[in-house]
Amino acid sequence: MSQELAQIAQLAINGMAIGAIYALVALGLVLTYKATEVLNFAHGDVLMASSFVGWGLIVGLGWPFWLAALTTVALAAIFSWFVDARVMRQIVGQPQFAGVMLTIAIAFMLRGLVSMSFGPESRNYPTPWSGQKTEIAGVVIADLSLVIIAAALLITLVLFWFLKKTALGVAIQAASQNQLAAYLSGIRVKRVTSLVWGISGAIAAVCGLLLAPIALVDIGLWIVVLKALAAVVLGGFGSVPGAILGGLLLGVIEQFAGVYLPDGFKDAMAYLVLIGVLILWPRGLLGEAHGRRV
Amino acid sequence: MRFHYDTSYHDGQTLLRYPVGRIAYAALLLALLVVPWVLPKYYVGEMSYVFIMCIASLGLMTLVGYTGQVSLGHSAFIAIGAYTETWMLSQGVPFGPSLLIAACLSGVIGLVIGLPAIRVSGLYLAMVTLAFAILTEHTIGHWKGVTGGFNGLSVGNPVLAGFDLGGLKPFYYLCLGVLVLVLAGLLNLMRSKTGRAFMGVRDSEAAAYSLGIWVAGYKVLAFVISAMVTGLAGALLAHHVRFLTPEGFGLILSLELVLMVTIGGLGSLRGAILGAVLISMLPTFISRIKPMLPEHISKQFGLEIFVFGLVLALFVLFEPKGLNGRWIKFRTFLQTFPLYRKDMFKRGKSYMKSERYK
Numbered sequence: 001m002s003q004e005l006a007q008i009a010q011l012a013i014n015g016m017a018i019g020a021i022y023a024l025v026a027l028g029l030v031l032t033y034k035a036t037e038v039l040n041f042a043h044g045d046v047l048m049a050s051s052f053v054g055w056g057l058i059v060g061l062g063w064p065f066w067l068a069a070l071t072t073v074a075l076a077a078i079f080s081w082f083v084d085a086r087v088m089r090q091i092v093g094q095p096q097f098a099g100v101m102l103t104i105a106i107a108f109m110l111r112g113l114v115s116m117s118f119g120p121e122s123r124n125y126p127t128p129w130s131g132q133k134t135e136i137a138g139v140v141i142a143d144l145s146l147v148i149i150a151a152a153l154l155i156t157l158v159l160f161w162f163l164k165k166t167a168l169g170v171a172i173q174a175a176s177q178n179q180l181a182a183y184l185s186g187i188r189v190k191r192v193t194s195l196v197w198g199i200s201g202a203i204a205a206v207c208g209l210l211l212a213p214i215a216l217v218d219i220g221l222w223i224v225v226l227k228a229l230a231a232v233v234l235g236g237f238g239s240v241p242g243a244i245l246g247g248l249l250l251g252v253i254e255q256f257a258g259v260y261l262p263d264g265f266k267d268a269m270a271y272l273v274l275i276g277v278l279i280l281w282p283r284g285l286l287g288e289a290h291g292r293r294v
Numbered sequence: 295m296r297f298h299y300d301t302s303y304h305d306g307q308t309l310l311r312y313p314v315g316r317i318a319y320a321a322l323l324l325a326l327l328v329v330p331w332v333l334p335k336y337y338v339g340e341m342s343y344v345f346i347m348c349i350a351s352l353g354l355m356t357l358v359g360y361t362g363q364v365s366l367g368h369s370a371f372i373a374i375g376a377y378t379e380t381w382m383l384s385q386g387v388p389f390g391p392s393l394l395i396a397a398c399l400s401g402v403i404g405l406v407i408g409l410p411a412i413r414v415s416g417l418y419l420a421m422v423t424l425a426f427a428i429l430t431e432h433t434i435g436h437w438k439g440v441t442g443g444f445n446g447l448s449v450g451n452p453v454l455a456g457f458d459l460g461g462l463k464p465f466y467y468l469c470l471g472v473l474v475l476v477l478a479g480l481l482n483l484m485r486s487k488t489g490r491a492f493m494g495v496r497d498s499e500a501a502a503y504s505l506g507i508w509v510a511g512y513k514v515l516a517f518v519i520s521a522m523v524t525g526l527a528g529a530l531l532a533h534h535v536r537f538l539t540p541e542g543f544g545l546i547l548s549l550e551l552v553l554m555v556t557i558g559g560l561g562s563l564r565g566a567i568l569g570a571v572l573i574s575m576l577p578t579f580i581s582r583i584k585p586m587l588p589e590h591i592s593k594q595f596g597l598e599i600f601v602f603g604l605v606l607a608l609f610v611l612f613e614p615k616g617l618n619g620r621w622i623k624f625r626t627f628l629q630t631f632p633l634y635r636k637d638m639f640k641r642g643k644s645y646m647k648s649e650r651y652k
Binding site: 107114226272 | 417418424425428435549556595597600601602606607
């Protein structure tokens with residue numbers, strides 16, 4: 001394989017790995033948005049907080065990786081469940097802006113709590129795959145990247161199976177489409193929406209645990225939620241498959257922009273994509289047609 | 295209890311209808327004029343900063359509170375105002391015109407960002423402006439020729455007609471003067487045809503449209519006015535901080551501005567001022583009470599942002615009308631003294647206006 005092709009393949013794989021994270025974060029955002037019409041700005045901070053909790057359990061308390069990971073995911077799920085059931089429910093019926101502000105407030109509080117209890121330094125923790133590499137057809141890939149892609153694939157498949165095939169999953173879809181109709185057919189809408197928030201929190205925790213070994217455990221990790229927003233918009237707002245596709249694409253676009261465009265474009269790419277798509281092509285890749293009723 | 299009983303057109307047109315209000319605001323202005331001679335130096339500087347934030351908050355309130363367009367990117371306009379002012383001064387443009395140019399350039403950028411507002415609204419607009427703010431910060435960091443990049447840029451002294459306004463007291467009066475001018479301008483704007491159109495667009499686009507209001511035009515106009523006022527605040531802020539770095543105009547500043555208008559109470563200029571005063575004083579207040587807290591809390595970073603979040607959450611949950619709503623309740627309590635009832639301002643049941651397309 002020629003050098004150039006190898007480089008392109010390398011970039012694509014790296015982009016897919018980081019894009020898989022964006023896709024998962026975007027997936028969490030879309031799930032809660034569809035269920036409660038709240039754009040959860042605290043999502044990135046749940047992710048950041050769970051990577052800190054993961055660090056605390058693995059390095060601080062010396063727990064084995066898998067046990068620590070499971071505990072962290074469970075904690076994040078319970079936390080998100082309570083955020084919906086106890087906090088977000090108070091402002092149901094108020095304009096969307098109130099929801100945005102409340103999630104920003106929760107985000108601020110989480111960020112403050114994490115930096116008060118852990119301190120602002122960056123840190124790292126070992127995973128079973130740290131530092132190992134695999135070579136496939138002349139392209140060297142870090143095992144961590146493969147694990148991330150695999151995890152993203154697994155979570156997406158399980159989630160799709162859950163939403164399509166199980167009774168609870170169908171109930172979630174029904175509650176997301178029309179709360180009143182769902183309620184009248186005997187679905188416990190409040191509990192179901194809280195469950196969606198819980199699932200979304202759990203996904204955020206998985207992302208946090210996977211992202212931390214590549215990007216270090218740091219307060220700044222929350223910024224990934226902004227990248228995920230770009231992914232959501234690129235894929236089409238409110239579409240679950242779109243979020244996945246948008247995330248993967250965005251990751252790849254970023255990697256290529258880092259190499260082929262001038263310095264500084266890599267970090268700005270996500271936001272350029274966001275603005276460009278929203279203005280020129282608001283439907284996104286797989287979005288439903290936009291329309292507003294008067 | 296006070297009843298409106300107008301005996302001439304003039305009564306309906308004055309800004310301050312009653313002698314009580316006139317006396318109160320005159321006293322407030324007088325107190326603010328005396329402040330620099332009474333308070334210690336540190337607080338005079340802080341007050342100038344509060345005034346600048348009030349101007350910026352008024353600018354954002356025009357957009358979010360009066361036209362209902364949420365912008366999470368107003369730090370960008372502050373940055374544009376600040377850097378334009380600094381660059382103009384370094385090019386030899388005198389201080390007065392440089393302020394105007396900074397405001398106008400910010401307004402032009404506001405026009406460019408406001409144009410998409412015709413196509414995208416609500417959450418989407420919030421996201422566009424958010425992305426714009428981040429991009430502006432990036433651009434400032436990488437455009438080293440003009441902005442000095444991450445090394446920063448020092449700001450020239452504001453000299454107006456041979457008189458240096460950079461000193462503590464002159465700068466205080468400069469900020470106060472600009473604030474009063476902006477406030478008076480916006481107060482009158484909101485009572486005019488334009489302001490009424492803004493509110494019409496906010497409350498129902500369809501209704502405004504069917505009344506013959508040019509919705510798209512007024513949306514963009516609100517963006518331009520808002521950006522100009524915010525840019526003006528940015529130009530003043532440049533003189534307050536004296537040394538510009540891109541980090542100073544990050545996302546957190548945007549969010550602080552949105553915090554100000556939300557906590558102040560959307561749709562009221564008084565709210566914008568109250569919110570700006572509260573939020574810009576909060577860090578000083580926190581650093582004051584830090585020594586009283588137990589050491590393991592006060593030593594840590596992050597207390598400030600936690601308190602910001604807590605205050606915002608409490609307001610959204612328990613007082614959605616913000617400080618202005620609180621103030622109106624208090625005023626009504628005084629005016630109707632023995633007759634005030636707790637449920638006078640009870641919120642009616644409201645139902646979510648879903649944006650789902652069915």
